[in-house]
Amino acid sequence: MSLVPYTRGYTFEVYRPELIPSRLEPTYGKPKDDEWRPSLHYKHRLRDVKNQYTPAEYYRHRLKTSGAHIRMIQRLEMRWARNPELFNHAALTVQRVYRGVLGRRYYAQTKELFYDDMLRRRYTVPALEAYKQGDYETALSSIALAPQPIGALLTSIRAKSLYRIKDYHQCIQESINLRSIDPQSSDGYYFHALSLAQLRRIDEAYELTRECTLRVTSCADDIFRLSGGLAVQLKPPNFDAAIDAYGELLRRNANDFDALLARSCAYSCLQEWSDAMADVQTVLAHQPVHRQALLLRARIHACNRRWPEAEKDYKSILYFEPTHEEALQGMKDTIQFNADDVLLVEN
Numbered sequence: 001m002s003l004v005p006y007t008r009g010y011t012f013e014v015y016r017p018e019l020i021p022s023r024l025e026p027t028y029g030k031p032k033d034d035e036w037r038p039s040l041h042y043k044h045r046l047r048d049v050k051n052q053y054t055p056a057e058y059y060r061h062r063l064k065t066s067g068a069h070i071r072m073i074q075r076l077e078m079r080w081a082r083n084p085e086l087f088n089h090a091a092l093t094v095q096r097v098y099r100g101v102l103g104r105r106y107y108a109q110t111k112e113l114f115y116d117d118m119l120r121r122r123y124t125v126p127a128l129e130a131y132k133q134g135d136y137e138t139a140l141s142s143i144a145l146a147p148q149p150i151g152a153l154l155t156s157i158r159a160k161s162l163y164r165i166k167d168y169h170q171c172i173q174e175s176i177n178l179r180s181i182d183p184q185s186s187d188g189y190y191f192h193a194l195s196l197a198q199l200r201r202i203d204e205a206y207e208l209t210r211e212c213t214l215r216v217t218s219c220a221d222d223i224f225r226l227s228g229g230l231a232v233q234l235k236p237p238n239f240d241a242a243i244d245a246y247g248e249l250l251r252r253n254a255n256d257f258d259a260l261l262a263r264s265c266a267y268s269c270l271q272e273w274s275d276a277m278a279d280v281q282t283v284l285a286h287q288p289v290h291r292q293a294l295l296l297r298a299r300i301h302a303c304n305r306r307w308p309e310a311e312k313d314y315k316s317i318l319y320f321e322p323t324h325e326e327a328l329q330g331m332k333d334t335i336q337f338n339a340d341d342v343l344l345v346e347n
Helices: 046-051 055-065 068-082 084-132 136-145 151-164 168-181 186-198 202-215 221-233 239-252 257-269 273-286 291-303 307-320 325-346
Strands: none
Touching: 068 084, 084 136, 084 151, 136 151, 151 168, 151 186, 168 186, 186 202, 186 221, 202 221, 221 239, 221 257, 239 257, 257 273, 257 291, 273 291, 291 307, 291 325, 307 325
16 A cells, blocks of 8 residues: 555555454453554454354455555554644645645646747737738748747637738648648638649648548538538539538528528529529518629529519619629520520411
8 A cells, every 4th residue: 555645635545454343342441432552452253153244354454454555544544643733844845845846846847838828929919810811921031030830829820810911822731731620610621722723732621621520520511511512513513512512501590591592503504593583582572782692683584584584683773783694694585585586486
C-alpha cells in the first residue's frame, strides 16, 4: 500500500478491516465510533465460530495490515492524536510548499505557450480588420509576422485572402492546413472547393463538398449552395443532387429565395414544370417584382407554349427595367413563336 502525499486534503487513506460486532468490539470499555486504536486487542470465543475469518480472508487481512506502510500510518496517527494542531500546521505547510512546486513547474512549462498566444492575438486583430476592409495584402503581411503555429483563425483568414487575390494553388494548400488544424471547419472545405472550381476541376470540387457534408457536423449554408451549383456543372449534370442540396438549404431557411430559384431552375432542366412553377410562385408571393423570378416564370410559360402568359411576364420586367436584355430577347422570341403557332393553326 502506498502513502499518498498531501495533495488532496488533510486525511490519510488507511485500510481498516470491517469490524464484526460480536467479535471485534470488546464487551467492556467499548471505544467511541470515531476512534480507532492500532493496538486494539481482539478476543475470540468459541461461540463466535460463525464470525471467524476463513483461512483465505485471514491471509488477505495479514497481507493488508502488516508491513512498513501500516506501521508508518499508525505512528502518524498516534502523533496526530497527541498534538493535532502542530500536525495540521505541518500538513498545511507541506501542502503549500508542494502546491508552490507544482505551480512553478506549470508556469515554466506554459510560459512560452502564453507568450506565443499573446503574439498571435496581437496580429489577429489587424489581420482581421484588413481582411474586412478588402486589403488582403496587408492581412497576409500581418499573418506572416505571427509566430508559428498560427492557429485555425489566422489560417482561415490567410486562405480567404489568397482566394481573393486569385492565388488558387496556395489557397488550396492553406485550406488543407486548416482542415488539419480544425477538421470540423467548413472553411477548409469551402475555399478548397472554390479554388478547384476556379481551376475548372469541377468533379474534384463537387466530391470535396460531398465529403464536407459527411464529415463536418454542422456544415455552413455556403457548402450546400456551392454543392448545388457544382452538381449542375458536372458532365453530365446531376440535377437530382442539386435539388437535394437546395432542399437542405430550404429546410434550414424556408425563405431562402436564391435557393428556391436555383431549385426551380433544376426542376426546369428535368422538365418537372409543376415543381418549378411552385418554387417560382413562392418567391413571387413574397416579392412580386423579383426580376429573376419573373424571368424564370416567363421561360416556364414559354417552354409550355403559353405565349400570352410569357409575354405578360416579360412586359412586367420591361416595365421596371426597359433595357433588360434577356427580357427584350425573350419578348421578341415569344412574339415570333406566337405568330408561328397562329399561322400553323390557320394552315
